[in-house]
Amino acid sequence: MGVMSEKMNSYQDFVALSPDTLPSRLGGLAALKDRIGGDASAWSVREVGDGNLNLVFIVQGSKGAAVVKQALPYVRLVGESWPLPLKRSFFEYHALSRQSQRDPGMTPEIFHFDPGQAMIVMEFLSPHIILRRALIEGQELPRIAKDLGLFLARTLFRGSDLCLDTKLRKADLALFADNVALCDITESLVFSNPYFDAKLNRHTSPQLDGIVAQLRADRDLKVAAQRLKHIFAATPETLLHGDFHTGSVMVTPGQTRVIDPEFAFYGPMAFDVGMLLANFWMSYFSQTGHEADGSRDSMRRYLLNVIAEIWAAFRAEFSRLWHGERSGILYQRALFEDQGDMLASEQALDLVLQGIWIDMLGFAGVEMHRRILGLAHNADFETIENTDVRARCETKALKLGRHLAVNRHRIHSVVEVNRLAERLEKEIVT
Amino acid sequence: MGVMSEKMNSYQDFVALSPDTLPSRLGGLAALKDRIGGDASAWSVREVGDGNLNLVFIVQGSKGAAVVKQALPYVRLVGESWPLPLKRSFFEYHALSRQSQRDPGMTPEIFHFDPGQAMIVMEFLSPHIILRRALIEGQELPRIAKDLGLFLARTLFRGSDLCLDTKLRKADLALFADNVALCDITESLVFSNPYFDAKLNRHTSPQLDGIVAQLRADRDLKVAAQRLKHIFAATPETLLHGDFHTGSVMVTPGQTRVIDPEFAFYGPMAFDVGMLLANFWMSYFSQTGHEADGSRDSMRRYLLNVIAEIWAAFRAEFSRLWHGERSGILYQRALFEDQGDMLASEQALDLVLQGIWIDMLGFAGVEMHRRILGLAHNADFETIENTDVRARCETKALKLGRHLAVNRHRIHSVVEVNRLAERLEKEIVT
Numbered sequence: 074m075g076v077m078s079e080k081m082n083s084y085q086d087f088v089a090l091s092p093d094t095l096p097s098r099l100g101g102l103a104a105l106k107d108r109i110g111g112d113a114s115a116w117s118v119r120e121v122g123d124g125n126l127n128l129v130f131i132v133q134g135s136k137g138a139a140v141v142k143q144a145l146p147y148v149r150l151v152g153e154s155w156p157l158p159l160k161r162s163f164f165e166y167h168a169l170s171r172q173s174q175r176d177p178g179m180t181p182e183i184f185h186f187d188p189g190q191a192m193i194v195m196e197f198l199s200p201h202i203i204l205r206r207a208l209i210e211g212q213e214l215p216r217i218a219k220d221l222g223l224f225l226a227r228t229l230f231r232g233s234d235l236c237l238d239t240k241l242r243k244a245d246l247a248l249f250a251d252n253v254a255l256c257d258i259t260e261s262l263v264f265s266n267p268y269f270d271a272k273l274n275r276h277t278s279p280q281l282d283g284i285v286a287q288l289r290a291d292r293d294l295k296v297a298a299q300r301l302k303h304i305f306a307a308t309p310e311t312l313l314h315g316d317f318h319t320g321s322v323m324v325t326p327g328q329t330r331v332i333d334p335e336f337a338f339y340g341p342m343a344f345d346v347g348m349l350l351a352n353f354w355m356s357y358f359s360q361t362g363h364e365a366d367g368s369r370d371s372m373r374r375y376l377l378n379v380i381a382e383i384w385a386a387f388r389a390e391f392s393r394l395w396h397g398e399r400s401g402i403l404y405q406r407a408l409f410e411d412q413g414d415m416l417a418s419e420q421a422l423d424l425v426l427q428g429i430w431i432d433m434l435g436f437a438g439v440e441m442h443r444r445i446l447g448l449a450h451n452a453d454f455e456t457i458e459n460t461d462v463r464a465r466c467e468t469k470a471l472k473l474g475r476h477l478a479v480n481r482h483r484i485h486s487v488v489e490v491n492r493l494a495e496r497l498e499k500e501i502v503t
Numbered sequence: 504m505g506v507m508s509e510k511m512n513s514y515q516d517f518v519a520l521s522p523d524t525l526p527s528r529l530g531g532l533a534a535l536k537d538r539i540g541g542d543a544s545a546w547s548v549r550e551v552g553d554g555n556l557n558l559v560f561i562v563q564g565s566k567g568a569a570v571v572k573q574a575l576p577y578v579r580l581v582g583e584s585w586p587l588p589l590k591r592s593f594f595e596y597h598a599l600s601r602q603s604q605r606d607p608g609m610t611p612e613i614f615h616f617d618p619g620q621a622m623i624v625m626e627f628l629s630p631h632i633i634l635r636r637a638l639i640e641g642q643e644l645p646r647i648a649k650d651l652g653l654f655l656a657r658t659l660f661r662g663s664d665l666c667l668d669t670k671l672r673k674a675d676l677a678l679f680a681d682n683v684a685l686c687d688i689t690e691s692l693v694f695s696n697p698y699f700d701a702k703l704n705r706h707t708s709p710q711l712d713g714i715v716a717q718l719r720a721d722r723d724l725k726v727a728a729q730r731l732k733h734i735f736a737a738t739p740e741t742l743l744h745g746d747f748h749t750g751s752v753m754v755t756p757g758q759t760r761v762i763d764p765e766f767a768f769y770g771p772m773a774f775d776v777g778m779l780l781a782n783f784w785m786s787y788f789s790q791t792g793h794e795a796d797g798s799r800d801s802m803r804r805y806l807l808n809v810i811a812e813i814w815a816a817f818r819a820e821f822s823r824l825w826h827g828e829r830s831g832i833l834y835q836r837a838l839f840e841d842q843g844d845m846l847a848s849e850q851a852l853d854l855v856l857q858g859i860w861i862d863m864l865g866f867a868g869v870e871m872h873r874r875i876l877g878l879a880h881n882a883d884f885e886t887i888e889n890t891d892v893r894a895r896c897e898t899k900a901l902k903l904g905r906h907l908a909v910n911r912h913r914i915h916s917v918v919e920v921n922r923l924a925e926r927l928e929k930e931i932v933t
Binding site for chain 2: 233234239240243244246247248250251253256257260261265268269271289290292293295296298299300302303306307308309310402403404405407408409411412414416417420421424425
């Protein structure tokens with residue numbers, strides 16, 4: 074569904090906000106006035122959207138502040154030449170609602186949703202900063218591993234047929250099936266473009282030209298990436314965040330919040346897990362580039378620990394939910410526990426977790442590639458100004474990514490992946 | 504969505520047809536009059552529905568005949584105590600439309616669809632008989648293997664992201680996601696009920712009591728069956744027929760037609776393939792029970808050949824479409840052929856076919872179990888009046904089913920499965 078067809082129906086009254094128009098346009102909105110103070114003429118408004126897609130305003134009133142996020146009918150980063158449906162705001166709103174039920178307190182509170190204006194008014198998280206930025210700065214945040222591991226397990230488990238009434242899941246799947254345009258971005262930019270000479274690609278050149286050519290000629294890698302795309306497109310096990318990297322997490326030392334689920338759709342459980350861990354592995358390899366302000370040895374150890382702990386927390390919580398909340402149509406107790414066969418249930422749990430593990434590694438692998446070879450790079454590497462240093466960091470991530478994608482069925486444990494990352498980190502890359 | 508909620512909206516004018524009321528109610532329908540002759544008072548109407556769910560009328564006029572199929576708001580076999588949405592007729596109509604595009608000439612021609620009356624007016628297939636009946640009678644039909652193998656490959660491939668625009672697939676997936684009630688029948692009756700003491704189960708007793716207890720205590724089997732249910736529920740690769748057994752095929756020696764896709768939904772490609780082959784393996788094991796009217800040695804050889812040929816025709820046609828019609832988002836030529844790497848495309852094709860093979864064997868295994876242990880048995884076994892003979896036939900199928908479901912990742916070829924079936928057939932079962 075293109076922008077034009079949208080405008081002809083539910084979005085015909087859409088007008089983009091600006092700092093100047095926001096107070097007059099939203100000044101009558103009780104949900105906002107009650108939170109930040111009723112005198113709209115005294116509001117101060119800053120536009121802070123630093124993502125690729127949307128407008129984001131911080132509105133400060135006499136009593137407090139709130140965030141107003143509004144979609145635009147095109148990709149902000151590129152302009153009107155790349156239209157993108159406003160309806161992504163609808164999907165973001167519904168994903169936030171479901172996530173807040175499934176892991177309460179881990180998403181910003183929603184004050185108001187205006188579907189026709191593609192606008193969500195929500196909690197202003199302060200003094201939270203974007204996790205990716207904290208990691209670039211070398212901050213060792215104590216809570217993120219546990220919080221993110223639990224969030225993954227709870228949202229993925231509770232949105233699936235392991236728990237949810239399958240009628241609800243199927244109706245919701247149908248609702249989110251229309252988030253085609255954002256899935257298309259992932260399908261193209263993550264799974265395909267990095268592996269051929271696509272227009273939108275870019276990479277640190279000429280330093281990476283050699284390995285890029287190697288990867289694009291790597292038959293096993295390309296087949297693996299396409300198999301992962303197949304799984305991505307046709308395994309709607311649960312409602313995913315869909316874009317779960319360290320730029321979609323806001324943190325303080327004491328709090329972790331997950332934001333921006335506009336890519337939400339029903340997909341494979343392993344996708345959110347793999348994308349998140351990939352971004353930590355990339356952060357790990359990028360640390361050398363940020364070492365000017367002091368050694369990052371401790372930060373590197375911290376990051377590998379975070380990865381191992383996210384995975385451990387995810388497994389532990391997923392197992393706990395398996396034993397306590399497995400009320401859906403899959404792996405029913407009637408066939409296992411109710412027949413006195415506890416070990417059958419454990420065997421099935423091992424099988425499910427093993428499947429997630431294998432595919433998670435694969436998704437992590439392609440995520441590392443697309444952030445270095447594709448359109449949307451990440452600040453961990455991009456902020457390394459010395460391109461020789463940056464290219465060395467990126468090369469290590471590309472190599473690990475290739476290893477994970479191709480060998481995912483044979484890799485034993487996250488600890489061993491971390492050891493391999495350490496060996497790549499110490500390797501003299503030529 | 505229950506029957507009541509349906510009646511309150513789109514089905515409020517639904518009234519079941521009868522042979523008496525049909526001519527007056529449909530006498531004004533041009534699509535029908537044009538085909539069979541306009542004088543409705545001269546129509547003769549027979550109700551011939553021998554399935555479990557619907558009304559089926561053959562309407563004979565002066566110029567020809569047609570079939571009128573109408574859903575009922577409950578399961579016909581059980582009665583009003585088991586409501587079932589009328590909307591299944593809508594799904595059947597849309598599935599027939601898509602199948603007729605994807606493999607023209609293999610489905611009955613549709614003359615008219617009345618959504619509010621849950622009624623499809625379609626071609627009267629004559630002198631076709633139900634394939635299952637032909638197999639019970641020992642008929643060796645020369646065309647079915649090739650026709651069914653091609654039908655599987657064409658409908659499964661052309662309905663998937665290998666070929667179809669993914670926007671269309673996702674919109675269609677959303678449309679069919681509402682066929683919840685019929686999927687629920689499969690999810691419960693095929694994948695779960697056979698493996699515990701569910702109310703609706705029945706089996707040839709007491710002869711099978713021993714093996715039934717064994718299977719229900721078989722941990723590996725139950726975990727495998729539940730894993731297959733997981734795949735069934737969460738792998739919408741393509742639009743499936745959804746109930747593709749030998750009772751959903753009508754034949755003459757020269758023609759093969761596929762009917763009754765009301766269970767249609769987006770699911771794993773392997774499901775239709777596995778269900779169909781399972782029904783041929785069951786026919787094979789049932790032949791001893793029908794040997795009174797002459798040796799079935801030739802029929803047994805024929806059936807195993809049909810199985811091998813369906814699989815070979817499916818693989819060959821799927822490969823042909825892979826090379827010629829792979830225009831979807833999966834395994835794009837840009838990554839393979841367009842880079843001059845033909846073998847990468849072959850490697851990916853092998854991977855996809857291997858996945859279908861493995862899951863097909865699993866689905867075949869559980870289909871054999873549910874037809875013997877669950878609610879819906881099949882005539883191949885049910886028409887064997889001597890229950891000792893019947894139980895011996897069924898035991899062989901149960902054993903093969905268990906072997907396929909549990910060992911599906913390690914089984915090499917359909918020829919070897921057929922050899923195993925032959926050894927089971929010769930085994931003295933105690």
